[in-house]
Amino acid sequence: xxxxxxYATRETAVNLWRNRLMTMAAVLTVxxxxxxxxxxxxxxxxxxxxxxxxxxxxxxxxxxxxxxTGAEKASVALELRTSNFVTSCKYRTQxxxxxxxxxxxxxxxxxxxxxxxxxxxxxxxxxxPDDVNVLIQNFSGLPGVYRVTAPQQQIHAIQTTVNWIxxxxxxxxxxxxxxxxVLILNTIRMAIFARRREVxxxxxxxxxxxxxxxxxxxEGLLQGVLGALLASGVVYGIHxxxxxxxxxxxxxxxxxxxxLTGWQVFVTDLxxxxxxxxxxxxxxxxxxxxxxDV
Numbered sequence: 001x002x003x004x005x006x007y008a009t010r011e012t013a014v015n016l017w018r019n020r021l022m023t024m025a026a027v028l029t030v031x032x033x034x035x036x037x038x039x040x041x042x043x044x045x046x047x048x049x050x051x052x053x054x055x056x057x058x059x060x061x062x063x064x065x066x067x068x069t070g071a072e073k074a075s076v077a078l079e080l081r082t083s084n085f086v087t088s089c090k091y092r093t094q095x096x097x098x099x100x101x102x103x104x105x106x107x108x109x110x111x112x113x114x115x116x117x118x119x120x121x122x123x124x125x126x127x128x129p130d131d132v133n134v135l136i137q138n139f140s141g142l143p144g145v146y147r148v149t150a151p152q153q154q155i156h157a158i159q160t161t162v163n164w165i166x167x168x169x170x171x172x173x174x175x176x177x178x179x180x181x182v183l184i185l186n187t188i189r190m191a192i193f194a195r196r197r198e199v200x201x202x203x204x205x206x207x208x209x210x211x212x213x214x215x216x217x218x219e220g221l222l223q224g225v226l227g228a229l230l231a232s233g234v235v236y237g238i239h240x241x242x243x244x245x246x247x248x249x250x251x252x253x254x255x256x257x258x259x260l261t262g263w264q265v266f267v268t269d270l271x272x273x274x275x276x277x278x279x280x281x282x283x284x285x286x287x288x289x290x291x292x293d294v
Contacts, residue, residue: 090124224277242260
């Protein structure tokens with residue numbers, strides 16, 4: 001067994017060095033394709049996490065008419081307190097909303113508003129993010145209510161954009177993975193062709209099929225794993241970059257919400273490495289079955 005392992009290791013190294021240009025091309029193609037796969041997985045996990053955090057922090061805002069009476073405000077407040085879809089609410093006066101508007105608007109827009117023209121509001125947290133649809137229907141059109149809003153459209157738009165980016169990443173990655181498999185196949189085929197006489201002699205002296213095949217399969221497996229390790233480094237680099245660019249003081253920003261834990265990044269890298277091993281093994285196994293006559 002030990003002699004066989006030495007033989008397989010030596011022959012694998014010889015084949016890799018003999019076809020080093022093809023080997024480098026195969027490894028780099030695997031690395032690029034699996035980097036895209038890893039980036040798509042990272043993006044998917046980050047987007048899902050950001051979506052959950054945003055939905056958890058979804059806030060319903062009931063805007064009152066600037067000229068709403070005290071009775072109308074009290075009626076809306078009572079409806080909110082007794083609603084089964086609301087956990088808590090905070091009332092913001094016209095002056096509070098006016099100051100908030102000043103901090104958000106441009107200098108030209110600030111001149112068009114006054115405290116008397118800005119509506120007061122109720123800022124409410126729904127029991128479930130999906131409850132905002134029911135609340136919008138229930139409170140829109142009530143006496144004194146100007147408008148009921150929630151940031152669901154913005155969250156949906158971000159999710160749609162992220163989903164399309166993931167689809168593009170996956171399509172490009174699949175094309176590159178196919179290219180990587182073909183490159184590995186060609187590399188193994190060249191190795192088989194270069195050693196065809198040696199293989200014939202080994203068969204004549206009684207070498208088994210697997211004894212001859214294992215070095216070629218190990219070569220493809222090693223190419224896939226090397227490319228996958230490079231890709232896992234890229235995924236970790238994305239994680240470090242996102243952590244560096246995210247702003248801890250702004251917990252609602254996209255990059256901040258998309259930050260993954262170290263364990264999530266490790267699992268993503270593990271999936272990338274396993275995919276690389278699978279691609280290398282399948283490519284070399286197909287080449288051995290197709291071109292090695294043993």
